[in-house]
Amino acid sequence: MNRYVITVRRWWTVPLALVLLVLVSGTVGTSEVPIPSLTGGMASAHVDYFTPVVIVIAVMYSLERRLPSAESTAVVPVHRFDQVAVILTAVLAHGAGLVVGLDVARNITLVLALALLTWRLANEATAAAAGLLFLILNLMLGRAYDGSGHASHRWWALALYPAQSVGAWLVAAALFAVALTVSATKRRGVSS
Template identity: 40%
Template structure:
């Protein structure tokens, strides 16, 4: 199974994405990107986009398959996947000391949304949904003087209880949904 994890699922890409996210957040500092905005300023910090690296990598890894190996595996591949997704989340929270805990929270949030959408559609639609939510939050969710709309959860500060609560609810929903999906014959 070790070869399956590294050669088929390619979970090392998620670890590389976490490292890249931390490096970009550390090096970019206050660098920003000009974007169109409906309200307020059109300037967005570069760090807002780094959670997409990790959430896309996780969904990419989960999309890699070798059905003949999965059907004959001694340990259910869904259990291994759940362990690796959990490990990615723990590593993202640890990276939060470098990137900021709002970035770590946004990784969890975008990944959970992507997992839920991927179970209905596919992993590409899960990645696209996370990307569109991030862009919509930045373009339409920000107001003047650093304020934000109630629905733009990705823009909430790192210590926001509602944002962490929503992340926990989505994490539970994605976990329950993936357990039910893995039990299907």
């Protein structure tokens, strides 16, 4: 089964994606990318704001690779390996978050949860695109200004919350737990 996880599922791509995330964030992560705002004007975002999509693409790539005949006859259900790998991805992302910023780690968890929920309804490519779309919509629609004219964010734009926001962390963790449960039912339904 270990050989299946490594050669067929290729879960080794996720740690490589995390290394890529750290390298990109460390080298060009603070570079600004202009983003049009639907609430007025032109805004910008750091490149490292978009790096969670790299992790989601690697996870969706690994989940997409299957051998249904081998999975249906396996002694250990493969969906359990998938769940452990997704949880390990979130844990490793938080380890990388100590280097690149805990807001990036929270956004990885958030976008990964959204991707797993989308994957339940659609396919892997749509799931990865949904994460990127979520990040872009947060930037385009989620920015606001408070009463004193300082830049702020709308209540629903979780990706824009600062790393210290306990509420954003709790929502991301709850959404991740729900997404794990829902995606496991999809995998069991497909492989059984």
